[in-house]
Amino acid sequence: MTDIVQADFLSRFNRRPAGIWSAPGRVNLIGEHTDYNEGFVFPFAIDRRTVVALAPREDRIIRVASSFAAEAIEISLDELIPENLAGWSAYPLGVAWALGQFGADLTTVPGFEAFIDSDVPIGAGLSSSAAIESAVALALSDVWGLGLDRRTLARVGQLAENRAVGAPTGIMDQSASLLGRADAGVFLDCRSLESEVIPLGFDAAGLDVLIIDTRVSHSHATGGYASRRASCEAGAAAMGASSLRDLGVDDLPRAAAVLDDETFRRVRHIITENQRVLDTVRTLREHGPARIAGLLDASHASMRDDFEISVPELDLAVEAARGAGALGARMTGGGFGGAAIALTPRALVPEVEAAVAAAFVARGFRAPVIFDVHAADGARREQ
Numbered sequence: 001m002t003d004i005v006q007a008d009f010l011s012r013f014n015r016r017p018a019g020i021w022s023a024p025g026r027v028n029l030i031g032e033h034t035d036y037n038e039g040f041v042f043p044f045a046i047d048r049r050t051v052v053a054l055a056p057r058e059d060r061i062i063r064v065a066s067s068f069a070a071e072a073i074e075i076s077l078d079e080l081i082p083e084n085l086a087g088w089s090a091y092p093l094g095v096a097w098a099l100g101q102f103g104a105d106l107t108t109v110p111g112f113e114a115f116i117d118s119d120v121p122i123g124a125g126l127s128s129s130a131a132i133e134s135a136v137a138l139a140l141s142d143v144w145g146l147g148l149d150r151r152t153l154a155r156v157g158q159l160a161e162n163r164a165v166g167a168p169t170g171i172m173d174q175s176a177s178l179l180g181r182a183d184a185g186v187f188l189d190c191r192s193l194e195s196e197v198i199p200l201g202f203d204a205a206g207l208d209v210l211i212i213d214t215r216v217s218h219s220h221a222t223g224g225y226a227s228r229r230a231s232c233e234a235g236a237a238a239m240g241a242s243s244l245r246d247l248g249v250d251d252l253p254r255a256a257a258v259l260d261d262e263t264f265r266r267v268r269h270i271i272t273e274n275q276r277v278l279d280t281v282r283t284l285r286e287h288g289p290a291r292i293a294g295l296l297d298a299s300h301a302s303m304r305d306d307f308e309i310s311v312p313e314l315d316l317a318v319e320a321a322r323g324a325g326a327l328g329a330r331m332t333g334g335g336f337g338g339a340a341i342a343l344t345p346r347a348l349v350p351e352v353e354a355a356v357a358a359a360f361v362a363r364g365f366r367a368p369v370i371f372d373v374h375a376a377d378g379a380r381r382e383q
């Protein structure tokens with residue numbers, strides 16, 4: 001893809017880029033809705049990337065173009081505030097603005113031109129947004145000579161998404177995209193923001209992770225997210241905790257006594273999901289990847305029954321994949337649609353794909369899109 005982006009940059013801007021940078025999308029292996037409860041998540045960067053060709057200009061003009069959009073967007077550095085940003089360019093331009101909040105002097109840095117291409121599916125829950133933010137953040141940190149470390153670049157991407165795009169997301173996606181390593185996951189503590197790269201060993205064990213994108217849109221889910229968040233806050237308050245992170249499985253009997261049934265089940269999901277993330281990391285270290293399958297299954301059951309964020313298509317994807325030989329499967333992402341993952345022995349991938357597709361036909365659901373992903377290196381300079 002770097003050759004294509006180089007050629008596209010050349011034809012769009014009539015010169016060669018100063019460099020090419022890329023950053024991957026991510027999938028969350030386990031740890032759902034735990035981020036805003038200051039808990040644990042465990043995503044990995046995937047082998048789908050967003051590539052940015054970029055060159056500084058002599059003046060204060062920024063021009064960004066993407067293979068996804070017909071029009072190049074132009075803005076002066078003097079006008080670069082979140083209120084002026086909208087549409088797809090709010091992602092790259094928001095990053096440029098956010099770098100100003102992390103040490104870049106936007107009154108002296110040069111403008112730039114950038115061309116962006118990507119093979120991260122957009123809106124499939126694989127965080128094409130973090131991929132574009134992380135690639136642009138790394139590119140500008142290099143070109144502007146900022147030398148920011150990757151944890152800081154993750155916060156830059158998050159700030160861009162929160163303020164310029166207006167999406168109240170956590171730091172998981174950018175952390176995975178910037179800190180990911182081949183065949184490894186990024187274990188992240190959302191309270192301390194400490195992270196650790198944990199080898200997955202999927203490749204050596206002959207395991208593939210299948211993404212089953214149900215193509216059920218989760219855009220209508222805003223109310224569902226807000227009410228889950230409110231339940232978590234109410235549950236923590238009723239338990240005398242500043243966040244659900246402070247509670248463990250030992251607190252479940254007291255939670256059952258104190259909370260109403262629905263709040264209790266929401267709280268139980270968060271408490272047990274945090275434990276499952278810790279158990280996944282420990283199991284990988286002590287027993288290898290095949291043994292995490294039961295934790296994936298338990299995570300799905302918890303989201304389906306306790307947190308109630310699954311949909312029939314996701315449940316069917318998980319059941320059909322398991323029935324055809326996947327070791328473990330769960331919905332991934334915020335819920336109410338989106339994708340499921342299935343940890344599958346490589347030899348059984350065709351069977352699992354066929355079984356899931358057939359199950360969707362039998363239920364009259366729209367055909368899912370199924371493909372495999374591999375844990376890949378995080379953001380990097382390509383040229």
Ligand code: ADP
Nearest residue numbers: 066068088118122123124125126127128129132
């Ligand atoms: P996702 O789950 O893929 O992160 P989001 O809604 O968070 O979905 O982000 C997708 C949005 O990010 C797109 O609608 C677009 O505005 C922007 N985006 C992502 N990748 C690109 C790209 N390569 N070129 C232009 N815009 C992109």
Ligand code: MG
Nearest residue numbers: 127128129130
């Ligand atoms: Mg996103």
